[in-house]
């Protein structure tokens with residue numbers, strides 16, 4: 369893979385079905401831009417391609433690929449970022465086409481991009497291990513896919529596989545060993561975590577987990593409620609570990625935890641790799657679903673978060689909706705949102721100004737009594 373600078377010049381492409389509403393397409397592109405910005409990439413071209421069925425070989429199709437290659441040469445692009453999930457064989461084909469065009473650039477799909485951001489932000493040993501595991505699982509099949517390609521080329525129909533095979537076999541074994549090793553290390557870290565959890569259960573503290581879309585203000589809320597000092601940044605996936613603080617609701621002490629944010633199409637491998645971090649969330653007595661009320665796509669993001677919670681089997685835990693960042697709006701559509709999400713006792717707060725936090729504490733206390 370060609371080496372690229374820390375802040376690579378990037379061409380972005382999103383392949384969407386022709387039926388996708390314009391607003392949704394715009395939202396996807398905006399989010400992709402902020403992901404790339406968070407990574408530190410320099411966006412030079414943005415492309416949207418409408419396609420009913422993705423191309424079997426290259427996902428984006430050979431015509432589009434040629435167009436991209438030409439653009440890449442002209443604009444000196446260093447990475448092509450495809451906002452979709454590609455099959456290993458498709459990644460290989462795109463990569464091959466760019467190499468054939470004598471371009472020294474990398475190709476990332478959505479999982480690659482999210483993984484790269486995760487690696488940049490990981491601080492704890494556990495987060496680093498989880499990312500490593502996800503990367504092994506994501507890259508593995510790609511190497512195998514490449515292997516079978518090479519084997520076919522080397523051996524032909526009915527022929528012997530030759531050198532290609534032993535290389536692939538070696539890579540396979542190496543990756544498998546790495547995966548096992550990383551899993552073991554992770555288990556070790558997870559055991560000490562579940563020890564903490566058992567201790568909490570013994571002292572009878574209830575746990576409340578903050579969940580929500582990335583950048584909604586989860587860490588800010590934890591800080592505002594507990595003075596915990598979690599890392600806050602206007603970036604996606606600023607938090608990759610779990611931070612726990614104590615909160616006095618006025619009636620009782622509870623443990624409040626903040627964790628990794630969710631995003632649309634959060635790749636299943638990532639949910640899997642972050643299992644032990646996310647399990648903390650699944651274990652809670654109450655969830656605070658934090659929502660950025662100033663976000664133009666409030667409802668869509670609520671749906672995405674609910675979707676991930678379902679995947680994590682956490683959709684049955686009692687939940688409060690916390691609309692954050694009210695200071696950002698002149699007029700907060702309280703009545704409308706309250707009516708729409710009545711089942712989740714919506715509250716309106718600002719982690720920055722402190723508005724609404726007292727009411728939120730009372731609500732938490734009330735929920736935990738029953």
Ligand SMILES: Nc1nc2c(ncn2[C@@H]2O[C@H](COP(=O)(O)OP(=O)(O)OP(=O)(O)O)[C@@H](O)[C@H]2O)c(=O)[nH]1
Nearest residue numbers: 582583584585586587588601605606607629719720
């Ligand atoms: N105006 C305003 N900005 C806020 C508020 N709460 C958080 N922010 C800003 O929103 C951005 C994201 O805040 P974080 O607390 O890091 O959000 P997060 O949900 O933890 O994000 P990830 O960990 O990246 O998923 C930061 O720039 C915060 O300063 C608020 O109540 N009002």
Ligand SMILES: [Mg+2]
Nearest residue numbers: 586587606607
């Ligand atoms: Mg955070």
